[in-house]
Amino acid sequence: MATLRGRGLALAFLASLLLSVHLAMASSDDFLQCVRDKIPGELVYTQCSSSFSGVLVNYIKNAKFVNTTAKPLCIVTPTDASHVQAAIRCGRGHGVRLRVRSGGHDYEGLSYRSARQEVFGLLDLAALRAVSVDEAASTAWVESGATIGELYYAVAKNNPRLAFPSGECPTIGVGGHFSGGGIGMMMRKYGLSIDRVVDAKLVNANGELLDRAGMGEDLFWAIRGGGGGNFGVVLSWKVQLVPVPATVTVFNIAKTLEQGAVDILTRWQDVAPALPSELTITVMVTGQQAVFRALYLGECGSLASTMRDRFPELNMTSADCQPMTWLQSAALSFFSFTNSKPVEDVLLPRPASPSTFSKGKSDYVRQAIPKAVWKEVYASWFTMKGAGVIVLEPHGGYMCDVPEDATPYPHRRGVLYVIQYIAYWMSADGGPAATSWLDGFYGFMAHHVTKHPREAYVNFRDLDIGQNALEEEDGLGAAENARFWGQRYFLGNYEKLAKVKAAVDPTNFFRNEQSIPPMRNQPRE
Structure with missing residues (x-):
């Protein structure tokens, strides 16, 4: 009898599964x-x-x-x-x-x-890529399918003394970049991309087309840094442009271990966030060297003087200066920091299918990492097979003046810098070594970065820090279960984002493995 009952349950389950598949196929058709x-x-x-x-x-x-x-x-x-x-x-x-x-x-x-x-x-949204600049008002409307390279080019060609603070890879789409915040080389002077967004056009979960006035301030707040794929489809963004000088100055200085890379990097942690906001110096740590890359919104003489006074350890001189227009600086390759191509050939192409495999993670640092740790990083982690790169981008300046709840991006006052970890491999069989290095190094760094929670940048999305359940609970449960990873991206802003989600997309139509679930009020007993 028990066997027959078991078979009956199995057949019932199979029938239910087949019915579900049939219904799914019908709804798909x-x-x-x-x-x-x-x-x-x-x-x-x-x-x-x-x-x-x-x-x-x-x-x-x-x-x-x-x-x-x-x-x-x-x-x-x-x-x-x-x-x-x-x-x-x-x-x-x-x-x-x-x-x-x-x-x-x-x-x-x-x-x-x-x-x-x-x-x-x-x-x-790739075909929605128009950029319309209003020079008189110093604003621009940019569609979400445009790349930041296309935005930069359109703005600077309209007026070379105007620019926009955004990221460093020209093929990044505006829609995703803005949705998560938009860090870049001018954020210390002008903030994140989202700090300069003044309006938007969005299609919500009901298919309604709304602007800022129509969507309301809570939803407008949420789309400016609350992560892509959460609240609707943002078609276009109105941004406030920023002034830049006719000539900016860049430098790219590599220091090996023998040249004092560890000492200079250790010192950089305290210096870079406190420099004048017109100057941003990032660091790429790879192999047995540290590469210091700078953008200065000014001329070489002033930059060299500031560096002598504030960061003499780097031994930067006027010979390191590369004067150019802001648009030319935006077209430089991060990894080589040189480019002989016309800016159009760098900022405007849309590359076809990729050949590189990668995995990324992120951290924020609020207390400088000791010199001994950096020594161990170079001696142990960057001599391993599969070792990738890490990129350090300083905060400070404008970022300290914005309250952490002004936008969903909360990593503001008190942050020294953000770390991006990147593992690369060129063929599928290279993945195990690269990802093993990344996981191990990320685990090692846990003792030296932010804790409780360990902060992360939503635009460097990482499913390893948590995912939504496949079949989410109704009510408060789903949002509470997602809090663990949501607070790492958004800190105290997570709960407001989840409540906005409940107000604008209560059925959770826009959902993925790491989207914000709606936080509904608990039912009364």
């Missing part, structure tokens, strides 16, 4: 038909389309996700707000969630893939 009916056919690519793979891969920036198994049901490439509205309404009507991609730099690929086989459609 209905969703695809709805999309075909509402959106021009040339803008929709299903898995049967000959161009589907090419369109999907074209904006994947990490080779390890090229052959991902959880592909979208279809790719919608909107050229107008109405196409985004239609896709969302089709998704809502037929139970298919959407993921949104602008530049494809999401470190975990969640803007275009599901890490756990969830059925979804993809909104690829």
Whole structure:
């Protein structure tokens, strides 16, 4: 009897599973038909389309996700707000969630893939890339599918004395970059990208097109640093541009261990956040050297004088100066800091499928790391097989003057610098050594960075720090379960983000493995 009962339960479970699959297939078919009916056919690519793979891969920036198994049901490439509205309404009507991609730099690929086989459609905003500059008002509207290279170029070509504070990789999409904050070489002077966003146009979970006035200040606050893929689809951003001098100065100084790299790096931790806000010096630690890269919003003579007074350990002289326009400085390669190509050839191209595999992590530092630790870093971790690079970017300056709850990005006053850890490998079989190095080094650094929580930057997304459950609970539970990783990105701002989510997307339509769940009020007993 027990055996028969067991078989009966197994058959019932199998029947339930088959029914679920059948219903999912039916809803998927209905969703695809709805999309075909509402959106021009040339803008929709299903898995049967000959161009589907090419369109999907074209904006994947990490080779390890090229052959991902959880592909979208279809790719919608909107050229107008109405196409985004239609896709969302089709998704809502037929139970298919959407993921949104602008530049494809999401470190975990969640803007275009599901890490756990969830059925979804993809909104690829690459065709929404217009930049419109109002020189008189020193503002610009930029669509989310534009890259920051395209934004830089359009602004500077309109007026070379205007610029915008944003990131250092020109192929990053504006939509994702702004959604997470937008750190860069001018943040010490002008803040993050989100600190200069003054309006936006967004399609919400109901398919409504809203501007700042229509969405309200809570939602406008949330989209400026609360992470991509959470609150709706931001189509475009109005940004306040900033003045820059006709000539800026850069330098790139590499120091080996024999030249005192450890001593200089140790000193940099206290100096860099306290320098005049016009000067930013970042560090790339790799191999057996430290590379100090600077952008100064001024001329060489003043820079050399400041360095002699404030950071003599680096031994920077006028011979290290490279004067250029701000636009030229934005076109420099971070890793080589040289470039012989015209700025158009650096800032405007959109590279095709990637050849490099990578994995990233991040940390924030509020107390300088001792010299002995840096010695151990070089002696142990950067002599290992698979060793990658770490990039240190100083805060201070403008960042100290902004309250941590002014935007969702909370890592402001008291932060010395942010660390980005990057492991690279060129073929699939190189992954184990690189990721083993990354995991081990990240574990080692736990004693020397922020704690309780260990802070992280949402634009350096890392699923290792936590994920949402596959089937999320209703009510307070899902948001509470996500608090562990959410507070690492957003500190005390996490709870407000979860409450905004509940107000604007209570059914959690915009969801991924590390999206903010809605925090609803607890039911009364």
